[in-house]
Amino acid sequence: MQATQTLGPEWASPIEVYLRSLHARHAEYGQGKVADYIPELAKADPRWFGICIATRDGHVYEVGDSRQLFTIQSVSKALVYGLALEDQGEAQVLARIGVEPSGDAFNAISLQPGSGMPFNPMINAGAIATCGQIQKRNGRTRIERIQSYLSGCAGRKLDIDAQVYRSESETGHRNRAIGWMLRNFDIIEEEPTDILETYFAQCAIQVNCRDLALMAATLANQGVNPLTRHQAIAPECIDNILSVMSTCGMYDFSGEWIYRVGLPAKSGVGGGIMAVLPGQLGIGIFSPLLDGQGNSARGIRVCADLSHELALHVFNNGNGPLPALRLKYDNAQVRSRRRRPQAQREVLAEHGKRIRVLELQGDLIFSTLEPVLRSVHQQAGECGFFVLSLRSVISADDTSLRLLAELQQALTGRGVRLFVCQARALESRMRRFAADPECFYGDDDRALEECENLLLAEHSHTVPAATARVALGECELFAGLGTKDLDWLQPRLKEQRHEAGEFIVRAADAGDALFVLQKGSVEVRLPAPGRKQGKRIDVFTAGMSFGEMAFIDGAPRSADVIALEPVVCRVLELSTFKELDETNPRLKIKLLEQITRQLSVSLRRINSEVLAYKG
Ligand code: GLN
Numbered sequence: 001m002q003a004t005q006t007l008g009p010e011w012a013s014p015i016e017v018y019l020r021s022l023h024a025r026h027a028e029y030g031q032g033k034v035a036d037y038i039p040e041l042a043k044a045d046p047r048w049f050g051i052c053i054a055t056r057d058g059h060v061y062e063v064g065d066s067r068q069l070f071t072i073q074s075v076s077k078a079l080v081y082g083l084a085l086e087d088q089g090e091a092q093v094l095a096r097i098g099v100e101p102s103g104d105a106f107n108a109i110s111l112q113p114g115s116g117m118p119f120n121p122m123i124n125a126g127a128i129a130t131c132g133q134i135q136k137r138n139g140r141t142r143i144e145r146i147q148s149y150l151s152g153c154a155g156r157k158l159d160i161d162a163q164v165y166r167s168e169s170e171t172g173h174r175n176r177a178i179g180w181m182l183r184n185f186d187i188i189e190e191e192p193t194d195i196l197e198t199y200f201a202q203c204a205i206q207v208n209c210r211d212l213a214l215m216a217a218t219l220a221n222q223g224v225n226p227l228t229r230h231q232a233i234a235p236e237c238i239d240n241i242l243s244v245m246s247t248c249g250m251y252d253f254s255g256e257w258i259y260r261v262g263l264p265a266k267s268g269v270g271g272g273i274m275a276v277l278p279g280q281l282g283i284g285i286f287s288p289l290l291d292g293q294g295n296s297a298r299g300i301r302v303c304a305d306l307s308h309e310l311a312l313h314v315f316n317n318g319n320g321p322l323p324a325l326r327l328k329y330d331n332a333q334v335r336s337r338r339r340r341p342q343a344q345r346e347v348l349a350e351h352g353k354r355i356r357v358l359e360l361q362g363d364l365i366f367s368t369l370e371p372v373l374r375s376v377h378q379q380a381g382e383c384g385f386f387v388l389s390l391r392s393v394i395s396a397d398d399t400s401l402r403l404l405a406e407l408q409q410a411l412t413g414r415g416v417r418l419f420v421c422q423a424r425a426l427e428s429r430m431r432r433f434a435a436d437p438e439c440f441y442g443d444d445d446r447a448l449e450e451c452e453n454l455l456l457a458e459h460s461h462t463v464p465a466a467t468a469r470v471a472l473g474e475c476e477l478f479a480g481l482g483t484k485d486l487d488w489l490q491p492r493l494k495e496q497r498h499e500a501g502e503f504i505v506r507a508a509d510a511g512d513a514l515f516v517l518q519k520g521s522v523e524v525r526l527p528a529p530g531r532k533q534g535k536r537i538d539v540f541t542a543g544m545s546f547g548e549m550a551f552i553d554g555a556p557r558s559a560d561v562i563a564l565e566p567v568v569c570r571v572l573e574l575s576t577f578k579e580l581d582e583t584n585p586r587l588k589i590k591l592l593e594q595i596t597r598q599l600s601v602s603l604r605r606i607n608s609e610v611l612a613y614k615g
C-alpha cells in the first residue's frame with residue numbers, strides 16, 4: 001500500500017493554481033501602450049503584470065508582479081471622494097460634483113452646461129473639484145490628509161513618487177485648464193493652484209497591486225481594512241463610492257465594463273485597476289499597457305475572465321445571503337439546563353410549546369430577517385414567550401435592529417415576552433430603538449430558564465426558595481426508602497458545606513463520591529477551550545444529586561461543579577456503597593435503580609435535544 005504523502009509548503013491551493021494559470025494565459029498579451037503624456041510614466045515596463053485577490057478576512061492571493069510599485073493615478077479618485085464626503089457631507093459634495101456618467105474621456109474639458117458642475121468625481125474635472133473639498137485640518141495639508149487616508153485603506157504607509165509628481169506638475173496644463181474652469185464656475189472657491197498640486201501629488205502616490213486589492217477589500221468590508229481592522233472609510237460613504245465606481249469608474253467604458261465584468265471598479269493610467277465585489281472581496285490588477293480610453297487593456301481582459309470563471313458578477317451573485325433563521329424549537333423539545341423536579345417537568349412537557357426558541361445566524365438585513373418576523377408573527381397566537389438567540393449572528397444593520405425592537409414592543413403590547421440573547425455589541429444599538437432593556441440576556445439558556453419560571457408561575461409552580469433544606473427522605477436518590485435504610489445511611493453520609501462560587505467538584509479529578517444536594521443549587525460547567533467560564537450544562541437544585549457518572553464508571557470527573565449559593569450536600573462515598581454488597585444488597589439495588597432513573601431522564605432529555613437540533 002502506498003503511504004499517504006504529506007503536502008509540502010510548495011503545495012498550492014486550487015485558487016493559487018487557478019490564478020497562476022490565469023496569469024500565464026495573459027502573460028504574452030502585448031496590445032495597448034504605456035501612458036506617456038506624463039513623461040515619467042513612459043518608463044514603466046510593459047511586461048509588468050500582477051493579479052491579487054484580497055478576501056474579506058484579510059487573506060491575499062498574489063501572482064506575478066504583485067509587489068512592483070507604480071503610481072495610483074486615477075484609482076485614488078474613488079477613495080478621495082470618500083474623504084470629501086466625510087469632510088463635507090453628502091449634500092455639500094453633491095452640490096458641486098454630479099454623479100452622472102459623462103461618456104467622455106477621463107481628461108475631457110467638459111462641465112455640465114449651465115451649472116458648470118463636473119459630471120462625476122471619476123473624471124479629472126470631478127476629481128480636481130473633489131480634491132478642493134478636502135479640508136486642511138489640524139495643521140495638516142490636504143495632501144497629508146489624503147496620503148494618510150489612502151494609507152489607512154491599504155493598511156500600510158504609502159509614499160509619493162516625487163519624480164512622477166514633478167513630471168505631471170510640469171506637464172499638466174490640461175488639468176490646470178480644468179482647474180481654472182472650475183474656479184470660473186465657483187465649483188472651486190479659491191485660486192486653484194494648491195488644489196491642482198494636491199491632485200498631481202495624490203495621483204503620484206505609490207502603490208502595488210496588493211495595495212489595490214486591500215483597498216478594494218476595505219471597500220468590500222464596510223470600510224474596515226481586513227488586515228489592520230482599522231475603520232479606514234466611514235461605512236456610510238461606501239455605497240456612494242461604489243455607486244460612482246459602478247457608473248463612472250472606467251470612464252467611457254463604464255457601461256460595457258459593468259455589463260461584462262459586473263464589478264464596481266476604478267482604473268488609473270499607471271496601469272492599476274481596483275475592483276470590488278461588495279461584501280465579499282477586492283481585486284487588484286496591474287498592467288501598464290493602456291487602451292484608447294486610458295484603462296489597462298490587459299487588466300480589463302483579466303477581470304472579465306476572473307469575473308466569468310469565478311462567477312463574481314455583482315448582479316448574478318449566488319442566491320443572496322444566508323437565511324437568518326437557523327433553527328427553531330420549543331421548550332417541550334429543549335429544556336433549559338436547570339433540572340426540575342418531576343412535577344415541574346410534567347408542566348413543561350405539557351405547556352412547553354408556549355415557549356419558542358429561534359436561533360438566528362449570519363447577517364441580519366431586511367431580506368434575511370423578514371422570514372423571522374413572519375415566523376414569529378404566525379406563531380405569536382399560540383405562544384407566550386420567544387427566545388431569539390443571536391449567538392451565530394455576524395452583523396446586523398440598523399433596519400433589522402429597529403424591526404426587532406418594534407417586534408418586541410408589538411409583542412409586549414399583546415402580553416407576549418420576547419427575549420434577545422447573546423446580542424453582544426448589537427445590544428446597545430438595539431436599545432437605541434427603544435427595545436425593553438429587560439429583554440436582553442447574555443446567555444440563551446438563562447433566558448430559557450426565565451421563560452420556564454414564568455410559565456411555571458402561570459401554572460402555580462413557584463420555583464422553590466433556595467434557602468429551604470430538603471429532608472434526606474425527600475431527596476430523589478432516596479425516594480421510596482424506608483426509615484431503616486435511611487437510618488443506616490444517615491450517619492454514613494458526610495455533610496459538606498460550600499459558599500457561593502466554591503468548586504465542589506473539579507473536572508479531571510477522581511470521582512469516588514456521589515453528592516446529594518440538600519440545600520442551595522449548583523451549576524455544572526464543562527471546561528470549554530478558549531472560554532474563561534466553561535459552558536453551563538446543568539443546574540441542580542436542592543433534592544437532586546450529581547456526580548453519578550464518575551461514581552459509576554470510575555472515569556475522572558468530566559465537568560466542574562460550582563455552588564451558586566450557600567450549599568449543603570451529603571456525600572455518599574464509593575466505599576460505603578461497596579459495603580452494601582455484603583451488608584444490604586437490597587438497598588444497593590434500590591439506589592442503583594434511582595441512579596439509573598436519573599441517567600435515563602438525562603438521556604431522554606439529550607435525545608430530544610438532538611432531535612430538535614438535527615432532526
Ligand atoms: N494624473 C492623471 C491625470 O490627471 C490621472 C488620470 C488617470 O489615471 N486616468 O491625467
